[in-house]
């Protein structure tokens with residue numbers, strides 16, 4: 001396989017309430033800086049899905065938007081699960097994470113069936129959790145961002161969390177956040193999650209490039225972006241309190 | 250008309266004393282209003298009840314201050330004495346503070362009508378006290394997600410506020426949520442519902458439309474579904490500061506104080522609300538003249554004169570205001586300061602903005618400077634300096650040679666705008682900002 005990586009942004013019109021499209025930009029821009037082209041398909045209900053898919057992003061949206069795409073989610077669920085089963089990197093944020101699970105209750109009389117990428121059930125009628133400095137320790141390192149959701153998500157037995165929630169509610173207040181299955185990541189860390197956590201973007205791109213017979217190698221341009229990202233991370237945790245509480249720098 | 254009377258003397262005297270003390274200490278101006286409401290919970294109601302033309306309210310995610318200013322100008326041009334709240338003073342304590350400043354000791358206001366800008370989250374509480382006759386809702390944009398969570402919630406707030414209005418409601422025809430609200434209100438039949446709007450070809454040509462929120466529960470409603478007879482004023486042409494506004498079947502040219510579709514829309518809204526409020530006394534020629542001679546509100550397309558190069562201030566409040574300001578820049582600005590305050594709690598929305606109108610930013614500033622820097626880097630917009638301290642940042646800008654365009658552009662949010670104006674010697678700060 002050669003040529004450009006194919007990225008699909010799922011439900012662009014509905015799931016882009018808080019700058020989540022920034023994640024698509026971060027992936028395409030970092031790939032470009034590494035000399036790899038990415039073609040983006042912005043998928044909306046009823047559209048055709050591309051034949052070949054190398055990367056998938058999915059943003060967040062209001063509950064009305066989740067309800068509005070529910071029928072289409074059922075239509076494409078099998079295809080999307082197929083991508084994930086064959087290790088296509090997939091990132092879903094907030095409402096997109098919830099829709100990637102098994103089902104969502106609390107958004108109307110009937111539960112909404114999800115994509116089934118994760119074995120996860122969400123109650124979307126919970127109290128609101130807003131965490132300005134949301135810190136998660138994951139296999140991909142410490143992730144920092146912002147949490148803002150009114151939901152509780154229960155992972156099925158044996159389903160892997162993305163990481164430990166050092167601050168904030170995470171999935172259900174029990175100390176874990178997000179979900180991980182194959183190369184799929186679901187998280188409440190919203191907005192420009194990949195901009196602030198470039199290690200996650202680099203991991204996704206390395207996997208996608210390798211599957212495509214390419215090598216993703218970062219350079220000075222990436223390092224410059226990462227310095228800027230570090231400043232935003234430091235801003236959310238100005239006192240370094242989170243780091244200190246864990247006995248680190 | 251009820252007479253406010255002696256019962257108000259004590260709370261007003263105390264409120265005035267508090268006002269004096271906070272002023273001497275250079276403190277915020279909403280506190281006296283808070284005190285007077287503690288002493289006299291129905292203070293606002295009692296004072297505004299005497300206004301012969303009652304209260305009109307201005308609501309919406311963006312453009313409230315500008316529209317309030319325009320409506321006030323139109324009313325004054327018609328010879329009415331207007332009570333209005335200073336821009337930004339749109340919480341109950343801020344409104345009470347403004348009343349405190351203008352009422353006599355017995356609570357008499359030397360005014361015929363009140364034009365009040367209302368914050369959506371406090372709208373119901375405020376309007377329960379103001380008993381507005383008429384209202385306008387400008388737009389429902391994705392705004393402050395960290396505060397409101399979902400646009401549906403804001404739509405609910407507008408619905409609650411509409412329930413407190415007694416006579417007429419003016420709505421943006423081109424806003425999906427507001428069109429839906431209009432249909433509900435028409436079905437209810439209690440209010441006179443009318444609209445303002447923008448011709449379809451202008452909307453189609455706008456790079457990002459009106460940047461209003463999508464009503465996913467009602468995606469099928471269409472602007473064409475609103476009968477033209479219900480539209481009081483429509484913008485039918487726009488080029489820079491020159492707009493054409495159509496009303497009652499005739500088109501009128503209008504030279505606006507500043508450029509941009511958002512400004513033109515506010516103009517149509519102000520004209521519509523004024524006509525509905527003044528009824529038979531409304532004179533279009535007087536209103537148009539008032540709109541042309543109105544000054545911009547602080548920071549909304551305002552140009553601060555300087556000896557070397559004037560500074561244009563573009564106020565950003567959220568995605569929509571930033572995008573509309575960028576979209577209607579006449580050319581790529583060549584001398585730019587861009588600052589964001591801590592008040593922009595969650596700057597994720599920066600990634601929803603299209604920065605293609607910018608090529609280079611000279612100085613990035615404000616407590617949230619690092620978020621702007623990261624966003625611009627991903628947008629391919631270059632920048633020279635990140636200086637979180639706004640005063641130092643402004644100095645850096647002023648020390649630079651005059652750019653070829655002859656003008657500097659400052660993109661600021663509210664708090665950074667206030668600090669910048671103060672630093673540049675504009676001490677006429679907006680009172681009651683909360």
Ligand SMILES: [Zn+2]
Pocket residue numbers: 311312313314315
């Ligand atoms: Zn305003």
